[in-house]
Amino acid sequence: MARGGTETPDDELRLLVDDIGRRAAETGPRTLPNAFDDVLWRALEDTGLSRLTSAQDAGLAEAAVVLGGLARWSAAVPAAETDVLAAWLAAKAGLEVPAAGPLTIAIADDGATAYDVPWPHDGRVLLAARTADALRVGWLDRPDVVDGHNLAGEPRGTIVVDLSDTVELPLDVFRELTLRGAWARCVQIVGALEKATDLTVAHTRDRVQFGKPLNAFQAVAHSLATMAGELERARAAAALATAAVCDYGFDSPQAEYAVTLAKVAVGRAVDPVSTIAHQLHGAIGVTIEHDLWWATMRARSWADEFGTPGQHARALGRAALTSDDPWELVVGRV
Structure with missing residues (x-):
């Protein structure tokens, strides 16, 4: 708001x-x-x-x-x-x-x-x-x-x-098609991870163990903090990619850089967020009837579509190796 x-x-x-x-x-x-x-x-x-x-x-x-x-x-x-x-x-x-x-x-x-x-x-x-x-x-x-x-x-x-x-x-259109798909999956993954995080925060707040809510235990609180940090990194990367495609268009080097970066950052957040969410939910988190399963399984599946995080990371590496000024690439001035 x-x-x-x-x-x-x-x-x-x-x-x-x-x-x-x-x-x-x-x-x-x-x-x-x-x-x-x-x-x-x-x-x-x-x-x-x-x-x-x-x-x-x-x-x-x-x-x-x-x-x-x-x-x-x-x-x-x-x-x-x-x-x-x-x-x-x-x-x-x-x-x-x-x-x-x-x-x-x-x-x-x-x-x-x-x-x-x-x-x-x-x-x-x-x-x-x-x-x-x-x-x-x-x-x-x-x-x-x-x-x-x-x-x-x-x-x-x-x-x-x-x-x-x-x-x-022209083949350039295929490049834009794959960038569009990668961007869309990044946005969707962030939405799924947000749902997984919200479910986990609510579960650990409402679930009482040994007379106090789960989130009162230090180990649980640390896990929630880790989850929140991973989500925010993924969200920031996806927001950068969205800003780049809105400002410059998918056929720009800025968009290619930002979407590639987002596919790496968002994809790498999937495993820790999903793992922590299922750990803190316990057995109920792995049942198909629970909303958590639907969110995390989508995130895991989407992470590998339109290029895996590893493939996009290698693309960033190749861009750095061939750049006239790798530092400019690292800080996002492409």
């Missing part, structure tokens, strides 16, 4: 997303693999949140509020895939963008097979196949999908792609 108690548009958007997400978490399906939440999706479409940047002329800062807020509630919909990835890429390729309904993206890095396609049966699938000299983009009609799911139960499929009836784009 802004100074003086006045709500800003971002505050109003955050409250709206939180309300929609909370209601979905209370009434939506909790299955493994996840079932697409049709009621939640209709709520997002009715409020204009399903295509915030691609159809509502909103910016990436607003998209970050939506993605992070939905991640807090483990929303079973392809929010990032629809708005930030598929709708953007289809428009970039001059293809017709459906005005309604969920979308997803099938990335074939080798030009032949798309692995880990999110929600492949629940929305129209846009192919993004990288070949030696171009990015081939086109809608896939009724593709054959080998079904699977990630750690959190989100559907992920494998599709052998057909490059006929596709549009050729």
